[in-house]
């Protein structure tokens with residue numbers, strides 16, 4: 001998508017530098033900084049420190065990390081070591097393991113001499129596929145938005161609520177939850193997006209930056225406002241992203257998603273999840289029991305980063321000295337609270353049958 005009129009993907013390969021370029025998201029929305037990722041340590045730090053973040057983008061980044069690993073040492077032993085190293089960077093988003101597994105499966109049968117070039121080609125392929133997947137999620141989600149718009153008086157906006165940032169910078173391009181919004185806006189459907197702030201790291205500010213750059217009307221709200229808005233008939237539909245969805249359709253996403261789904265259920269508001277197929281974990285049924293939830297540094301809760309009046313980006317403490325913080329970064333929304341899953345192949349119920357119906361070859365391969 002565009003930043004100040006220039007089209008960007010959230011990562012790209014620089015042939016001259018022979019290195020991956022990323023947008024360092026720690027400084028957004030206040031500062032747009034591009035960074036070169038040149039060592040395996042850089043790759044791990046980029047994911048751990050959330051310079052890159054969002055399940056699909058983490059997966060694509062890891063694929064480029066594997067490409068670098070194969071350039072440095074294409075042996076099986078090194079491949080396995082780097083698989084472990086990168087897979088340990090963030091535990092919840094399944095795209096990381098998916099991308100590393102895909103690289104390993106493609107590269108292991110090859111002669112060592114061929115692995116570096118093949119790994120880089122594969123990383124490009126994974127990045128390009130992500131763009132196409134998200135574009136199609138957008139087209140499928142657009143149908144749902146069109147249906148809502150058709151029932152409203154002409155000119156009245158479709159009011160969507162989203163949590164976290166499942167936007168283009170959480171993917172390679174388009175985003176997942178935002179892709180239907182971009183498509184609907186570009187088609188001329190009036191929209192208004194309620195953007196949850198998403199404490200502790202305020203990914204809602206990233207979503208606001210994205211939507212603002214694309215001219216989509218939106219309002220940034222506190223995490224606790226969603227239930228009230230739904231109760232008062234101000235939300236037509238919720239669309240969130242997902243970091244891992246189980247084969248029966250339980251959805252693990254940024255902390256707070258579950259509460260939005262409960263409020264949506266209580267108020268009869270449709271709750272949809274934009275789900276790219278690499279985010280399905282076909283090995284897990286029960287998301288609450290079996291998905292590891294990342295516990296992040298408590299400092300993310302006790303402190304907050306923002307733009308100071310002097311124009312500097314800085315951090316302030318919001319709690320008394322010594323107050324302990326707790327920081328589970330994700331939660332699981334059981335499938336019974338999910339109205340439907342918007343995938344690249346269509347919209348399906350959040351059930352084992354629904355997912356297997358759209359992705360039969362993946363469901364069978366996992367049996």
Ligand code: MRU
Nearest residue numbers: 053054055164166170241242254
């Ligand atoms: O901790 P983050 O910022 O990586 O969490 C991201 C989310 O929870 C997103 O909503 C999810 O990855 C979907 S991204 C298309």
